[in-house]
Amino acid sequence: MAEARYDRTGRTYTATRRPDARIAARLRAALGPARSVLNVGAGTGSYEPPGTVLAVEPSAVMIAQRPPGAAPAVRGVAEALPLPDDSVDAALAVLTVHHWADAAAGLAELRRVARDRVVVLTWDHTVTADFWLLRDYLPAAAATDAALAVPTAAVAERLGAAVHPVPVPWDCADGFACAFWRRPEAYLDPLVRAGASMFSLTPEAELRTGLDRLAADLADGSWHRRNADLLDRTELDLGYRLLIAELRAG
Template sequence: METYDSIGVTYAETRRPDLRIAAGIHRALGDAATVINVGAGTGSYEPPQTVLAVEPSSVMIAQRPAGSAPALEASAESIPLADDSADAVMALLTVHHWSDPEAGVEELRRIARRRIVVLTFDHEVSRRFWLLEEYLPEAAAVDDVRAVAVDRLVALLGGARVETVPVPHDCTDGFLAAFWRRPEAYLDPQVRAGISLLARTRDEVLRPGLARLSGDLSSGRWQRRHADLLDREELDVGYRLLVADL
């Protein structure tokens, strides 16, 4: 798994859970009485019945709020827990960071008794997001390598229901496409620091595209080109919720 010890230092400041997305995740968990969060980061979206978080980065663990479930410093590919450790296991926006997705999903299947919930993205959809397609195609190329196809994940899970997760225009969780209607946010270094794809792309690679975006915002060109977005309340930018029953 990619290390967040360097890119995750200010993660909790811009990655605050969005209640609307949280509601969908919690519905997907169903009536699970115990939940383990794998690739847990700072603990976003953990429901009250979370009994353990699994996270390889000590920097991310240190940013977990007081009162959060205990955290185990371990990778998804090798979780030191017994089989059937919890009713449900969730893994949110983490699979694309794993060095071995097959091993990681097998671990999810091993420690979950009843259900697995995975939040991921469909790269075929997300790479057409205006920020990547028009301004930062070099960053998009990174996901050409690390993204795990939804169909592949469904197969590894042994079958799963796939739900579209639309992103609200005022989403409070600052992941990559959260600011689809607030383009000026991408010019903020702190916002970019909370987005792994941008945080791990060199500044000299991002700089020309961000300069074009700044110019297009100043001239009104972006607003004219994307006028169809300005009245939208939510948008499908590729995020998908996979729900697998064991």
């Protein structure tokens, strides 16, 4: 499933999905002293720490966009990781669990191959659903998001993980779905939308009316008046969550 999605929608990732240094710092802190890391659902290599010994990614399109010098990558899926038990210090999965065919099996695999910890970045749809773009303009994308989402509480329970909010900075460099919360004009750009699953997997016809309304509201100032409380914010909690499972402690 993930392979087919990203072969279709992942072609623009290197243009719009550059890692944000602040989010990268949170991930590095979560990985702690891990010296060997497996990156699962690794995509183009964003947020891949220097200690990565292997990247697992189902899509050839995504692997082809990995930069020179990135960790070795193999085509594979989270549900059947090509490593023996306890073979790496940490397993990392960044905004990928929602694309796995069997999330429970994939999470069990992360715990199987990691000795010390598992780190997962995901999102809580119950929070994201109230994002102004989905709530006020793109209900069809909200429905796509709901269908994609894996409940954060269920992921945390299966991993035995602590859950930490990851606020989105207003000038986030990584163009994931909610990154442009204070830069609404960006959502009118097809290239930006192509880099986020909830938009790229929603038929354009189902987005068109809402996007046209957003354009009109930006032109006449309605959006800025309605969302004035956001304009001075430097970060916002939009549901992104960092899950950290300490396996030795558990």
